Amino acid sequence: MSDFIQHIVNGLSLGSIYALIALGYTMVYGILQLINFAHSEVYMMGAFFAYYAAKFMRWENTSGDMLSITGAWAHFFVFFVILFAAMVGCGILGFLIEKLAYRPLRKAPKLNILITAIGVSLFLQYMGQLIFGADPKVFPTPLENTTLVEIYSVPLKSLDILVFCITLFFMFILHYLIFHTRQGKAMRAVSSNFAAASLVGINPDRIISFTFVVGSALAGVGSVLVGLKYPKIEPLMGTMIGLKAFVAAVLGGIGNLPGAVLGALLMGFSEEMVVAYFSSTYRDALAFGILIVILIFRPAGLLGKMKVEKV
Amino acid sequence: MIKTFKIPFLSFLILSLLGIVVNFSFNAFIQLVLIYMLINMILAMSLNVVNGYTGQFSLGHAGFMAVGAYVSAYLSSIFPLKALEEALPMMMSSSSTQLLPSIVYVVIQFLYFGCLAFAGGLFSAFSGWLVGLPSLRLKGDYLAIVTLGFSEIIRVILLNTPLVGGARGFYGITGFKDVMDIPLNFISSYFHLIFWVLAAYFIIWRLMKSTHGRAFLSVREDELAAEAMGVNTTQYKVRAFVLSSFFAGVAGSLFAHFTHYLNPASFGFSRSVDALIMVVLGGLGNMKGVIVAAAFITIVPEALRPLQNYLGVDIRMILYSLSLILIMIFMPGKKFRSGGI
Numbered sequence: 001m002s003d004f005i006q007h008i009v010n011g012l013s014l015g016s017i018y019a020l021i022a023l024g025y026t027m028v029y030g031i032l033q034l035i036n037f038a039h040s041e042v043y044m045m046g047a048f049f050a051y052y053a054a055k056f057m058r059w060e061n062t063s064g065d066m067l068s069i070t071g072a073w074a075h076f077f078v079f080f081v082i083l084f085a086a087m088v089g090c091g092i093l094g095f096l097i098e099k100l101a102y103r104p105l106r107k108a109p110k111l112n113i114l115i116t117a118i119g120v121s122l123f124l125q126y127m128g129q130l131i132f133g134a135d136p137k138v139f140p141t142p143l144e145n146t147t148l149v150e151i152y153s154v155p156l157k158s159l160d161i162l163v164f165c166i167t168l169f170f171m172f173i174l175h176y177l178i179f180h181t182r183q184g185k186a187m188r189a190v191s192s193n194f195a196a197a198s199l200v201g202i203n204p205d206r207i208i209s210f211t212f213v214v215g216s217a218l219a220g221v222g223s224v225l226v227g228l229k230y231p232k233i234e235p236l237m238g239t240m241i242g243l244k245a246f247v248a249a250v251l252g253g254i255g256n257l258p259g260a261v262l263g264a265l266l267m268g269f270s271e272e273m274v275v276a277y278f279s280s281t282y283r284d285a286l287a288f289g290i291l292i293v294i295l296i297f298r299p300a301g302l303l304g305k306m307k308v309e310k311v
Numbered sequence: 312m313i314k315t316f317k318i319p320f321l322s323f324l325i326l327s328l329l330g331i332v333v334n335f336s337f338n339a340f341i342q343l344v345l346i347y348m349l350i351n352m353i354l355a356m357s358l359n360v361v362n363g364y365t366g367q368f369s370l371g372h373a374g375f376m377a378v379g380a381y382v383s384a385y386l387s388s389i390f391p392l393k394a395l396e397e398a399l400p401m402m403m404s405s406s407s408t409q410l411l412p413s414i415v416y417v418v419i420q421f422l423y424f425g426c427l428a429f430a431g432g433l434f435s436a437f438s439g440w441l442v443g444l445p446s447l448r449l450k451g452d453y454l455a456i457v458t459l460g461f462s463e464i465i466r467v468i469l470l471n472t473p474l475v476g477g478a479r480g481f482y483g484i485t486g487f488k489d490v491m492d493i494p495l496n497f498i499s500s501y502f503h504l505i506f507w508v509l510a511a512y513f514i515i516w517r518l519m520k521s522t523h524g525r526a527f528l529s530v531r532e533d534e535l536a537a538e539a540m541g542v543n544t545t546q547y548k549v550r551a552f553v554l555s556s557f558f559a560g561v562a563g564s565l566f567a568h569f570t571h572y573l574n575p576a577s578f579g580f581s582r583s584v585d586a587l588i589m590v591v592l593g594g595l596g597n598m599k600g601v602i603v604a605a606a607f608i609t610i611v612p613e614a615l616r617p618l619q620n621y622l623g624v625d626i627r628m629i630l631y632s633l634s635l636i637l638i639m640i641f642m643p644g645k646k647f648r649s650g651g652i
Contacts, residue, residue, distance in 0.1 A: 009454075029532030035452055104640045112639045115591050118584055119635035126628040243463075243580070248455050285467035295457055296445050 007276045013160040015268020016167035020222035021245035022260040023174065024215030030255035030287060031191045031211050037117040038097055040242020041124035042090050042216045047233040048132055048197045049089030050082040054140035057081065078142040080181065086220035094216025098209055128235030136234040139227035163225045170221055171261065187211060247291050253304020291307030319513045323505060330501040344495045346569055348609040349504040355589035355605040356511050356598060357558030363596035364519060366550040370455040372559055374462025375435045377578035378565040379560025381475050383431030384484045392423055392485050408549025413490045420487055420538045424503055428564040435560020436553045442638050443552035447545055462583060469575040480574035484567050500569045507565060511558045517600065527551050
């Protein structure tokens with residue numbers, strides 16, 4: 001029983017990381033109908049931005065004092081700085097990708113944009129290998145993973161709770177942004193009808209840029225959280241987790257924000273359960289297995305709406 | 312009958328002459344690139360049936376190639392060429408020194424590998440049918456992601472099957488054997504490949520002129536209108552899928568018997584993406600364009616290899632991805648899509 005609770009906790013923390021990345025996919029898809037394959041590489045770059053930010057501050061994993069702040073606060077300070085660096089870096093990267101690669105293709109056939117997305121993804125991967133080196137690096141871990149409380153002899157780790165809380169925090173911010181601000185209203189307008197939105201005075205290009213920045217910043221948050229949990233980063237780390245986050249977004253109904261979170265949590269739980277009770281080598285197949293079964297019964301995902309075709 | 316086979320036969324003849332020239336005048340590296348190019352052509356043409364002509368979006372072509380490759384390699388390990396050799400008269404073997412029996416032996420090899428490729432293709436077509444039947448109800452990106460999912464599942468299953476080597480890969484797959492101490496691996500593989508390239512090209516070409524081909528096109532152009540005209544759209548989508556996975560399986564089998572080694576990692580997402588890039592670059596539903604694009608995509612990364620000597624770092628994949636983006640941005644979209652053949 002205690003094992004089971006432990007797996008639930010792990011699944012929740014894994015699922016919330018997937019959710020942060022899946023939100024970026026689903027937002028871009030909702031507004032452009034584009035599978036943004038470069039998103040997984042934005043996530044990868046986020047981890048490296050954080051890594052170099054920590055390096056820039058000369059943060060070593062053991063020492064606790066720098067910039068005249070000492071003790072526990074320094075840890076939190078470093079954590080927030082690398083989180084901020086990853087978010088800003090990813091935001092700028094997302095903005096540039098949209099501006100340089102996707103915007104010239106706004107009117108091109110969908111498949112051409114998709115190939116461009118794949119091209120950007122490959123470009124970032126190989127650029128990453130060239131600049132950062134192909135060898136894995138150790139991610140700085142300013143926050144220690146301590147046991148906070150034990151419930152039924154299940155230790156609740158501080159990192160799991162931190163991951164969950166930060167994800168929840170950013171989801172609330174995103175929710176507020178999309179449903180309670182003018183900018184969010186404009187985003188929803190562009191996503192529901194591109195031409196009509198521009199008729200009522202919304203600049204769709206600006207809104208699309210904004211969407212990319214927000215989605216990429218969320219990927220940056222995700223990369224730092226993954227880095228804290230599994231402190232090994234390399235230029236090819238984005239591919240599999242990006243694919244899974246994308247599957248999560250499709251699972252929940254792509255273009256639907258709560259759907260992406262639901263799908264991601266489902267993925268996190270089921271992956272954890274398969275590793276625990278079945279076989280870890282089938283972990284990657286399971287994600288797609290669930291996806292296929294769900295799509296066969298609900299072709300537009302769990303929360304997606306089926307569109308009726310009209311002549 | 313003669314008229315039907317005139318062009319395929321002539322093209323076979325011309326390509327054979329080219330192969331003989333390449334065999335004697337170029338080194339093994341160029342021969343290798345040529346073989347990969349031909350394999351990629353079959354792969355791209357087969358994907359073109361689904362993505363180009365039928366207008367569906369499959370992103371899991373590597374999975375079907377893997378099925379063909381592994382089935383064919385496994386079959387060749389249960390029915391080895393050696394057993395066939397022993398069943399024949401003594402002189403018809405790889406150690407034969409006389410001319411006529413040697414030629415017979417070469418022909419037997421062709422038949423053997425041809426059958427294997429066909430069997431690999433059939434199994435692959437069957438798996439295409441299994442995958443296509445439930446998933447072709449889905450549309451657009453959902454279909455893409457489900458096909459991608461199936462190919463990943465196939466890869467993970469192969470990774471976990473010790474019978475075919477698992478993660479270590481499948482070693483020691485038989486290829487064309489040398490006869491009378493003449494190196495035949497390249498030239499025989501080449502002949503075998505151009506046979507299948509031409510078969511794929513002309514079968515698909517003839518098919519697109521028939522009722523079935525018209526139905527594929529009608530599904531692409533307007534699914535609703537096609538259905539209203541009495542085309543069973545789901546069934547035609549499944550048929551296109553089966554045909555496409557058949558040739559993908561053939562490509563896999565040819566790949567297996569040329570490289571003598573298979574690894575599940577080489578049938579990952581990136582191979583599906585490569586095939587997709589070839590189809591989009593060549594023009595959806597433009598078979599000649601797709602063939603040219605397949606050649607282009609295979610050659611460019613290899614042609615950029617000498618650059619590494621000057622710069623000291625490997626930047627060819629960076630240039631490749633960059634050129635992909637630039638081609639998509641600066642080539643007008645209209646050029647890419649030509650209607651029909």
